[in-house]
Amino acid sequence: MRILRTAQKSQATLAHPRRGAALMLAILVLFALIMIVFQISMNAGTDRRIARNDRQLTKFDLAIESVLLQVFEDLAEDAASSQESDAGGGGGGGGLPPLPGGEEEGGAESGPTDSRKDVWARPQRTEINGVALRILIQDENSKLNVLTMLTEDKDEADKAFDRVVRVLDLCRESTSEDIDGGEARDMAESMRDFLQSRENAVLPVPSLLTDEDTESDFGMPLTLREFVVLDGFEGKHFRDYRDSDGAVVHSIASFLTISTSLSTYEEFREDIQEASEQTGADVGVADSGGINDGKGEEEGLDGEGASGSGAPDPTIVSGGAGNAGHAVNVNTASNAVLHSLMDRNEISWTFLDDLIAYRNEEEEIEPGLEETEPTYDEYGEEIVERKIFDSLEELEEVYSWDTNEPALRDEFLNHLTVESNVFSIFVTARFSTSGDQDNQGDMSREALEEAEEKGTDLTRTVRCLVWRYQDDEDWVLVPLERWEVLDYRPYEVLDYPDEER
Numbered sequence: 323m324r325i326l327r328t329a330q331k332s333q334a335t336l337a338h339p340r341r342g343a344a345l346m347l348a349i350l351v352l353f354a355l356i357m358i359v360f361q362i363s364m365n366a367g368t369d370r371r372i373a374r375n376d377r378q379l380t381k382f383d384l385a386i387e388s389v390l391l392q393v394f395e396d397l398a399e400d401a402a403s404s405q406e407s408d409a410g411g412g413g414g415g416g417g418l419p420p421l422p423g424g425e426e427e428g429g430a431e432s433g434p435t436d437s438r439k440d441v442w443a444r445p446q447r448t449e450i451n452g453v454a455l456r457i458l459i460q461d462e463n464s465k466l467n468v469l470t471m472l473t474e475d476k477d478e479a480d481k482a483f484d485r486v487v488r489v490l491d492l493c494r495e496s497t498s499e500d501i502d503g504g505e506a507r508d509m510a511e512s513m514r515d516f517l518q519s520r521e522n523a524v525l526p527v528p529s530l531l532t533d534e535d536t537e538s539d540f541g542m543p544l545t546l547r548e549f550v551v552l553d554g555f556e557g558k559h560f561r562d563y564r565d566s567d568g569a570v571v572h573s574i575a576s577f578l579t580i581s582t583s584l585s586t587y588e589e590f591r592e593d594i595q596e597a598s599e600q601t602g603a604d605v606g607v608a609d610s611g612g613i614n615d616g617k618g619e620e621e622g623l624d625g626e627g628a629s630g631s632g633a634p635d636p637t638i639v640s641g642g643a644g645n646a647g648h649a650v651n652v653n654t655a656s657n658a659v660l661h662s663l664m665d666r667n668e669i670s671w672t673f674l675d676d677l678i679a680y681r682n683e684e685e686e687i688e689p690g691l692e693e694t695e696p697t698y699d700e701y702g703e704e705i706v707e708r709k710i711f712d713s714l715e716e717l718e719e720v721y722s723w724d725t726n727e728p729a730l731r732d733e734f735l736n737h738l739t740v741e742s743n744v745f746s747i748f749v750t751a752r753f754s755t756s757g758d759q760d761n762q763g764d765m766s767r768e769a770l771e772e773a774e775e776k777g778t779d780l781t782r783t784v785r786c787l788v789w790r791y792q793d794d795e796d797w798v799l800v801p802l803e804r805w806e807v808l809d810y811r812p813y814e815v816l817d818y819p820d821e822e823r
Contacts, residue, residue: 375755375780378453382751382782385450389457389749390786397442397745397790398797404434436461436742437653437710438681445814447700456700456750456774458812461742462787464654465579466662469542471514482648486510486578488662493577495658498565505554512552517542545803546575561810570813577658577815581744581802583648584789649739652717653681653710656815663737668730673722678817680720685709701767711740743790744802748812750774750783774811783808 437443446457466489470482490506501509520527520541528544549555560573650659660674685707687693697705714735717723726734755778773779787803 378753378780379782381451381453382753385453385455386749386751386782386784388450389448389455390747390784393442393457393459393747394788394799397788398799400436400440400442401434401790401792401797404436404440435653435710435712435740436463436651437740439653439708439710442745443654444705445700452753454752456752458748458750458814460576460746460748460812460815461651461654462579462581462744462746463649463651463739463742464656464659465575465577465582466650466659467580467582467648468513468546468578469517469580470648471510472517472540472542483510483514484665485648485662486513488665489577489658490574492658492661493574493656494571497569497571498567499558499571509552509554512554513549516549516552543580546578546580562813563810570819572813572815573810576812577656579744581787581789584744584791584802649737651740651742652677652714652738653740654742657817664730664734669734670722670725673720673726676721676723677717681709681711682817683709701770703767713740714738745788745790747786747788748783748808749786750781750811753780755780781811783811785812 442459443461448455448457466485468486471479471486473479473482487503487506487510490501490509491503494500517540519539521539527541530542533541543549547560550557550560560575562573562576563571565571650663652660657678660677661671663669699705711717717735717738723731752774754773774781785803785806785808786801787806789800789802791798791800
């Protein structure tokens with residue numbers, strides 16, 4: 323019996339470690355299963371969120387496309403209605419004062435008058451299929467055309483260069499990202515060298531309709547962003563953002579452009595042929611394409627180049643002369659652009675300040691006219707109707723206009739127009755990823771701005787560049803750049819920006 327109990331005790335002692343190992347093995351297997359299930363759950367959740375975002379981005383694209391089509395129609399209708407009202411009231415829309423008699427040269431019908439009073443010039447909000455959308459439109463005619471630095475007239479080219487320097491110097495003033503005068507000059511020189519030395523360009527040189535075999539070093543960029551590769555330029559120069567102090571910093575593309583003064587290829591060739599016949603010289607494409615050559619309309623080039631006739635070739639190029647390449651819309655040009663048109667020793671900056679103040683004054687209702695129904699901005703606040711310039715002759719109503727010398731006033735007028743025909747359309751789509759998407763129509767201004775500023779929502783911003791021209795009696799919208807996805811949300815350029823916006 324003693325031997326049996328000893329054997330049983332030994333077996334019990336040996337069995338105890340084996341039971342502990344099995345328990346540890348079971349725990350490890352359980353942990354492994356938990357990790358596998360957790361990983362599967364995480365992967366499934368991530369895939370679900372990716373699929374949800376992809377589906378939402380597809381909804382974004384469809385909603386943005388719907389908005390763009392509507393904006394195209396609105397821009398065409400705006401031009402037609404504005405032209406009709408101008409024809410009835412005798413308002414001119416050209417870049418130069420009308421000739422004696424109140425009619426433009428050749429009896430041509432004046433174009434529409436464009437201003438911030440137009441519906442397209444006011445930021446708008448809408449909602450399509452649960453997607454919150456914000457539409458902001460900038461007219462390219464409110465900006466300086468950098469291609470004017472390529473004019474053959476050296477004096478005019480130098481003046482155009484100085485204008486670019488001034489606008490770069492002024493466009494980010496009063497922010498921590500201000501571009502000083504020396505840096506602005508270096509940037510402008512890089513841009514000019516890039517345009518005049520394309521064979522040495524960093525980027526591949528595209529083949530354009532305006533290329534001339536004898537001018538292999540001469541070329542024009544397809545987008546303003548091509549300058550980002552040049553010395554002195556950074557990616558931040560082509561974005562809207564807030565600086566370290568919270569102030570809005572605008573992209574230089576809000577003040578500079580390469581997209582104004584357009585014509586159809588058919589008109590472009592006709593202009594060249596006409597100039598060749600009148601001058602008795604063989605005018606090449608590079609001699610008159612897309613830049614102001616300082617010769618004016620009397621040399622045979624179409625000043626605006628955007629009226630169209632018959633069934634024009636949809637291919638478009640930069641073209642025109644006179645002031646078409648550099649004239650900016652006095653109703654929509656920013657503070658920086660207006661102050662850069664001429665040196666402050668030539669045109670009084672006090673007058674320019676008065677000009678901006680004038681177009682921000684409340685418009686008085688003429689006696690006998692009924693008050694129109696109020697309109698509201700994107701936040702539901704009533705819009706105060708401001709004064710606009712229906713023609714350049716109305717600049718005489720600006721206080722301190724007479725303080726400028728007559729010759730310099732005429733030169734200043736040659737930089738201005740009241741028409742716009744090229745537009746950048748920015749559409750920002752937003753969807754709350756928190757699952758509690760609010761109707762933006764029910765949100766206050768502060769709530770909307772906070773939701774957009776925090777950057778946690780799923781957003782997509784698309785830019786579309788279009789050209790509006792008249793073909794016979796119809797207004798046609800031609801996309802120049804149909805769809806560009808941006809990595810920033812654009813801000814409206816204001817005359818008097820709110821410090822807290």
